[in-house]
Amino acid sequence: MVVVESDTTILLRVKGPLEFKCQLDLTDALLRQKVISATFEALRSQVKSDSCVLAVCNSPVIIWPNKRIFATPQEITPDTLCEDVHQWIQTDEQETSGKRSAKKKSKKSLSMSVVNLRLMTEVSKPGPLSAPVLSKTVQKSHFLSTALPMDCVVRASCTDTIKDGCERLLEALTHQLCEMEKVMLQHISGTTLLVPEPLHFLLPEPKGLVTVVYPAGVPDNQLETQRKDLHQQFELPDDRPYFRRANTFHFPNEPYRDGYLRNPHVTLTHPSLDNGKVYMVQGIYSYHHYMQDRVDDNGWGCAYRSLQTICSWFQQQGYVERSVPTHKEIQQALVDVGDKQTSFVGSRQWIGSIEVQAVLNQLLGVTSKIMFVSQGSELASKGRELANHFLTEGTPIMIGGGVLAHTILGVAWSETTGEIRYLILDPHYTGAEDLQVITDKGWCGWKGPDFWDQTAYYNLCLPQRPKII
Template identity: 85%
Template sequence: MGTIIRVRGPLEFKCQLDSTDVRLMQRAISRTFEMLLSQVKSESCVLAVCDSPVIIWPKKSVYATPEEITPSTLCEDLHQWIQTDEQETVGKRSAKKKGKKSSAASVVNLRLMMEATKTGPLPAPILSRTAQNSHFLSTTLPMDCVVRTTSSDTIKDAFERLLEALTHQLCEMEKMTLQHMKGTTLLIPEPLHFLLPEPKGLVTVVYPAGVPDSQLETQRKELHQQFELPDDWPYFRRANSYHFPNEPYKDGYLRNPHLVLTHPTLDNGKVYSVQGIYSYHHYMQDHMEDNGWGCAYRSLQTICSWFQQQGYTERAVPTHKEIQQALVDVGDKQASFVGSRQWIGSIEVQAVLNQLLGVTSKIMFVSQGSELASKGRELANHFLTEGTPIMIGGGVLAHTILGVAWSETSGEIRYLILDPHYTGAEDLQVITDKGWCGWKGPDFWDQTAYYNLCLPQRPKVI
């Protein structure tokens, strides 16, 4: 992976419009962006490594302080200057100094700043007063640029690329500002990062803040053409923006716990798994005491989180009562069902997904658990084409299937199971060590019970 170098900081945009003529206003705005570009390219541009004493002047021959930092210093060596919370002393905050490499070693955060101090004699100020009507535009541009580096990249290499990224982002912000300008009202540019399939990697896109995704389809189509991406997957919706590994999720749910697991080894076998990001929903979360009856609700919540986090819906993950109300609304249940502790199954999960998200699902019927071992091809094809989590219900239990390891030659199969019956804290190590998220063999299923599988279908939208 190497190191991600990320620089953020405000640039003050101040522009006086002396005319309401569109061309003259656009010229004035472009001149302001040119001034900001010259600031970024000047020797007064400073990049400070967050939580460390390291400060770098990229246009002063990559001059840095402390003296040990030189242009040939490797990017990954910056980590040893970053102080983590664990290195703080109890009581009074200790001085920043060299410490161990941060556990979040994949990201180095920088602050974008400008030197305010000027050297040499200053000219005497001149004041002039002009009486005229004009509009004064003032806002803060939230600069946010990233570059991905390899283990051999030096600070000189990376910071030259960072300056190029900052310059490019200002140009993109200017283009967006002029494109979405309405009278003397400007929309603030919003930089977002997206991780595209390799080898494309991490790219940055500037959207107009406050404009919903539904109004940006034309821009997304242009981006799909630019990066040669298929037009049936929402790569550039805001919900798909890259989540940096050193930033915790605010809602407290674990994401993609299966990624830390080791794949099973099968002769001539391949692994087919969920595509994208989901949250792990299980018993006793959200102050909801559903132990013993809510497993299918939790599996459904995990599926809904997948559709939300892939940008297919802006709707929040539904609560148990909202799920029950949806089943009442479609005529599947009586009004008394809302607030009850009654189980639901795959057919109800299918109905709720359609009612709340407009998502259709296929149902796979298996008359007894022993037959699941022969469903490798169908399950592998689902994860290849749709990539959504599968809800499986049988007897009184429901689980989420996140993938299969399957050998086409031998028929051998393993199932990647996310178990909603877990009642503990969001502890990734416990969840994976104890098998609440883990690979299971065909004997995991009750060999004589019947099972229904709900396979949600991914909408083909951009």
């Protein structure tokens, strides 16, 4: 297990397969274990050998870390700073504009930058090749060949050199091979082995980024004992799922495959209130709004979209494994609990906070509290209750009133003055997944008390966290 501090200047991430090949005896279990351990020892030696190569992705930079940090181009030396590698990396902006110069600095802030490297092995060797020697052995055995998906991350500060970074990467690779060996030996059954799977998790401050090796293909519900051990090791509470696969860290340079925006609020500036504090949603959610998923719900689907945002939060925090429900699945759930007639499925009828509460319980097993507000002007007095919700539960809140529904992601509240601002995610947006438009136009933004209809009544659905590992 490798821990990377979260106040990272640069994350150096190396990925690549290592070929795991061995011949397993069909009868002797102890001999099989010895062969597996010997194979891993050979792989650790390979990582430490001169043939080990680290290639910086999207750049001409290639490094031989065990040859006194020999590298190409020649400008790269062991004393080159890790952050200077950025000038050699081809950015997406350069590709789309047709510029091919690799020596252009990225405009991205280095405070959260990632340098991706490929783990490779040099197969050609200088000098004359020796003649091959063939031998024949007759025995009953099982030949195993698989690729180990190496994936290591280390931290580099702005003063660290390539030599420093390479030393840490090699140490991390060696350690990960040891962890993979443990997992493979623990889950061996006859001649069947499970491939180890390295995953990264971002833990609360000050623990930072942690790499854990799981057996691939084993579902989360069978890894609870291992997760409990991890919680004890890192002194984490046992009522929140920090180490489920859904909690794996998403690197900032990787796109989400489903196309939804995540956490658009993180780019916003917090409002400044006199003696005020900010209380925010905890974790990751997807922004669901009108007209997504090829569904024309403009004018009637805002509460459905707010509910989908809430469901995405529970999914991406590892509390549930099911996908975000569609409009029809939401409607069917309300029919199943007896809240609606069968004709409701496929209709364009609105739902409100009470229905959202029922669906969360039916589909996700999540309970919710309901806050009733007789008129919008009373919302300004709910600062303490809303702040406490985000402090303890940290889930998005659905609020419905009149014919509108919104998602509340946080509050800025002053206990001394009572002044309050609400962080609103608006499901009524109908445009593309354009973060700048969404934040500039206020579809995700901080709103004052006058945002609510002062005379309309509102119901708020406050989902509660399940108490699970």
